[in-house]
Amino acid sequence: MSTDTDPSQGFADEIVRKDNAENRRVRRGLFGCAAITVLTTVAIFVVLIDNAFGFFFDVRLYEATLQGGATQQITFTEYFTGARWAPSHSTPDFGILPLINGTLMVTVGAAFVSIPIGTATAIYLSEYARPEVRSKLKPALEVLAGVPTIVYGFFAISFITPIFIRPFFELFGVRASFFNALAAIIVVGIMTIPMVASISEDAMQAVPDDLRNGAYALGASRHEVSMGVVLPASISGVFASYILAISRAIGETMAVTLAMGAQPRMSLSPLVEMMTMTSFMVSRARGESAVGSIDYQSLFAVGLTLFVMTLAANLLNDYIKRRYREVYQ
Amino acid sequence: MSSQEQTQSNAELEIETEIQSERSDRETRADEPVLEVRELDVHYGDERALQPVNADIPEKKVTAIIGPSGCGKSTFLRCVNRMNDQIDVCSVGGELYFHGKNVYDDDVDPVALRRKIGQVFQRPNPFPKSIYDNVAYGLRIQGKTDDLDTRVERALRRAALWSEVEDRLDESALDLSGGQQQRLCIARAIAPDPEVLLMDEPASALDPIATAKVEDLIEDLAENYTVVIVTHNMQQAARISDKTAVFLTGGELVEFDDTTTIFENPANQAVEDYITGKFG
Numbered sequence A: 001m002s003t004d005t006d007p008s009q010g011f012a013d014e015i016v017r018k019d020n021a022e023n024r025r026v027r028r029g030l031f032g033c034a035a036i037t038v039l040t041t042v043a044i045f046v047v048l049i050d051n052a053f054g055f056f057f058d059v060r061l062y063e064a065t066l067q068g069g070a071t072q073q074i075t076f077t078e079y080f081t082g083a084r085w086a087p088s089h090s091t092p093d094f095g096i097l098p099l100i101n102g103t104l105m106v107t108v109g110a111a112f113v114s115i116p117i118g119t120a121t122a123i124y125l126s127e128y129a130r131p132e133v134r135s136k137l138k139p140a141l142e143v144l145a146g147v148p149t150i151v152y153g154f155f156a157i158s159f160i161t162p163i164f165i166r167p168f169f170e171l172f173g174v175r176a177s178f179f180n181a182l183a184a185i186i187v188v189g190i191m192t193i194p195m196v197a198s199i200s201e202d203a204m205q206a207v208p209d210d211l212r213n214g215a216y217a218l219g220a221s222r223h224e225v226s227m228g229v230v231l232p233a234s235i236s237g238v239f240a241s242y243i244l245a246i247s248r249a250i251g252e253t254m255a256v257t258l259a260m261g262a263q264p265r266m267s268l269s270p271l272v273e274m275m276t277m278t279s280f281m282v283s284r285a286r287g288e289s290a291v292g293s294i295d296y297q298s299l300f301a302v303g304l305t306l307f308v309m310t311l312a313a314n315l316l317n318d319y320i321k322r323r324y325r326e327v328y329q
Numbered sequence B: 001m002s003s004q005e006q007t008q009s010n011a012e013l014e015i016e017t018e019i020q021s022e023r024s025d026r027e028t029r030a031d032e033p034v035l036e037v038r039e040l041d042v043h044y045g046d047e048r049a050l051q052p053v054n055a056d057i058p059e060k061k062v063t064a065i066i067g068p069s070g071c072g073k074s075t076f077l078r079c080v081n082r083m084n085d086q087i088d089v090c091s092v093g094g095e096l097y098f099h100g101k102n103v104y105d106d107d108v109d110p111v112a113l114r115r116k117i118g119q120v121f122q123r124p125n126p127f128p129k130s131i132y133d134n135v136a137y138g139l140r141i142q143g144k145t146d147d148l149d150t151r152v153e154r155a156l157r158r159a160a161l162w163s164e165v166e167d168r169l170d171e172s173a174l175d176l177s178g179g180q181q182q183r184l185c186i187a188r189a190i191a192p193d194p195e196v197l198l199m200d201e202p203a204s205a206l207d208p209i210a211t212a213k214v215e216d217l218i219e220d221l222a223e224n225y226t227v228v229i230v231t232h233n234m235q236q237a238a239r240i241s242d243k244t245a246v247f248l249t250g251g252e253l254v255e256f257d258d259t260t261t262i263f264e265n266p267a268n269q270a271v272e273d274y275i276t277g278k279f280g
């Protein structure tokens, strides 16, 4: 407290901002940490762009910028519309559609598994389960989310495909390949259920009880409250969980490589072997192709395509969050 | 008057007469109390919130509940429509008869009970939906969707909100002011025509004009409904209620009598002190 003779003067002193060295140090330290994340992202993006440029043109991007002039060796039309992916073949082709086909197959299929089951689990946990049940189930979900993805891959080839998928389709006289998209769809779906369930449940828990009480007092059943009040009120969080699960499925690598194989193919059948963008990247990154070869650089072009797809999913997530956020007082 | 307005008010009339005929069934039992409370007590965990309560709440009258903060007024209201079921730690003992049936019997469906006993909460709690959908919510889940527009308009008019929202029925209810939200919640509660209406300080967030309108509404409602209203405003209790229950600290129902008796000649000294402002 100021003991100044002029009380108004003393008060004014108190509210004047003081130069605070510690404040500045803390702020710089925190800024440094934030900068590392941003710089890493930028560095990844630069490396991807630079090498992907080398794939499409005969020189790398930095060479082209320094020396000027580059001739295109692979057209964008070939890359984005070509239906054959064979980068190391004696007559190579670089059409990414088969890889996108594989990735979308897994992503869309897995969404059909994880979204309904995950949402139902979230509604059960948030609205129906007794507190004791919830306190046991929620950690179990988190364990499921923590299992390494390669374990899911083994689960697919040692259990889902031989014991479930192949005998089932045999009944109809249909032969499923040992590596097949359906197994990948099932494991990636299962793998992303916890993400949908857990994030959606958090969003539902954030809905104020006042709203539930308002509906119950009007004679709503538990089902009507869950579907008609809680779900709409938490929809931005629920959608966010869907997008996160989808972008996780797009980027999923080990489980799909094991379950679905590595054969680029244009097909809508879930019973054949296929290849996703990520499986192509693991199979090629083992170091068989020479650094600087077009085969090697195709990795970066595919990587960049993948990066853009996940980025788009994240931007969509941000947009949905902003668009549907409800403000409670 | 345009022909459209004409048909609308006709439809309104039809609903009105429909309700009247529904009500006349109840007329026969009008002299018996609609709610009989017998040794009703409430615990939250080990904490006792209500001492055993005994009261007969008359049909088609306004019963006011007054008392200091934390004395259990809201707790008592929640017992009537079994909203206490939603609170895990809450346990209710004793009996509460609604038309002679104990609502705590095992075979009572709280969902069906709450369709007959509506509630307006202490804090406004509109759904994050449009103004229209808020009022229509109860009507929809109760299957009363014939003449939905008319019923919604009528409820909003009675809650003294119609003129402020008639051009913006599709806008989010969360954009309304606090007082408007509270009147919206009143409209939402009366739209499905409950038999008993529980109101927990419905006018605490309202300006004097809106308060007067809500008081008019309550008097109006008492012609067809039983109203139980919690209020901190003594003048309001004296103005609008027929019966008054006074709870005092500790969750005890100290006195329950005609409002004029409570305010002019209370039997209990603590009640007199509370009403004249000498208490808590």
Ligand SMILES: Nc1ncnc2c1ncn2[C@@H]1O[C@H](COP(=O)(O)OP(=O)(O)OP(=O)(O)O)[C@@H](O)[C@H]1O
Pocket: B044, B049, B068, B069, B070, B071, B072, B073, B074, B075, B076, B087, B089, B122
């Ligand atoms: N959900 C709850 N869990 C535990 N205790 C509760 C709960 N609700 C109320 N109580 C307790 O029960 C007692 C009565 O609360 P209640 O809300 O019924 O009071 P009130 O008379 O409505 O007060 P106010 O006038 O402030 O609204 C209080 O001591 C309160 O702490």
Ligand SMILES: [Mg+2]
Pocket: B073, B074, B075, B122, B200
């Ligand atoms: Mg209260």
